[in-house]
Amino acid sequence: MRYYSILLALLLSCGTTSQQQGSQPQTIVDSTSLESLSDLLGAPEQVDSISDTKEEAVKPQLKSDVKLDSSHCSIQTLVYVDQNFEDLSIKDINSFLKTFHLECNNNVEFSEWSNELLFKVLDTYTQTTINLLTTRQEYDLSAILDELENPIHDFLLNQLVEKVEQQNIEEPIANQVIQALNIAASKD
Incomplete structure (x- = not known):
């Protein structure tokens, strides 16, 4: 899981950024990139797509x-x-x-x-x-x-x-x- 977090951060930092005047940078990662990351890691968890600056963490089953x-x-x-x-x-x-x-x-x-x-x-x-x-x-x-x-x-x-x-x-x-x-x- 630790490696998953590191690779996710790396992927996010490599994503395309766009900035509008006076707004915060937005990182855009498409679902294909996340699926590739999940396949690479062999992660069994489902990864939700991440858009804008919102990160939806993969939640463990409660x-x-x-x-x-x-x-x-x-x-x-x-x-x-x-x-x-x-x-x-x-x-x-x-x-x-x-x-x-x-x-x-x-x-x-x-x-x-x-x-x-x-x-x-x-x-x-x-x-x-x-x-x-x-x-x-x-x-x-x-x-x-x-x-x-x-x-x-x-x-x-x-x-x-x-x-x-x-x-x-x-x-x-x-x-x-x-x-x-x-x-x-x-x-x-």
């Missing part, structure tokens, strides 16, 4: 513009969770947890990535994740517990067990999560 797909095995949801990890809402975590299902075991890409993200989400959003698991019945709990019992990546499981225990949630599901993590820790 978090609120994205509708999460909470269907089973949704790679789209994993991408979203991964890209917005530092700022996940309860709704985002809810959609993420809904994607788990035993049928996803046949999808290697989903299984590995979702397993890694599940541990990261549980570690970072411990209370929210446990609260969602204990208060909602719309998740495939057996699939989630199976993932927790079988981590694919190295993770500090004993610390995660302590973190979940510190939530002091006296619900059977919270205890099942702790048991699943203890099973995983015993496999190390």
Whole structure:
């Protein structure tokens, strides 16, 4: 993106300028030039044409513009969770947890990535994740517990067990999560 900005500035400085008496210079860049620049950079973004001195920045997709797909095995949801990890809402975590299902075991890409993200989400959003698991019945709990019992990546499981225990949630599901993590820790 940095190179894109530099090349755009260079392109704008090479554009034709015209000046009327007492007015500011105007840079005129045609859409063909911008398309060529976009092709040269291999930029996936759509570039809006720029006219006069107005620059319309390419806007990244806002978090609120994205509708999460909470269907089973949704790679789209994993991408979203991964890209917005530092700022996940309860709704985002809810959609993420809904994607788990035993049928996803046949999808290697989903299984590995979702397993890694599940541990990261549980570690970072411990209370929210446990609260969602204990208060909602719309998740495939057996699939989630199976993932927790079988981590694919190295993770500090004993610390995660302590973190979940510190939530002091006296619900059977919270205890099942702790048991699943203890099973995983015993496999190390």
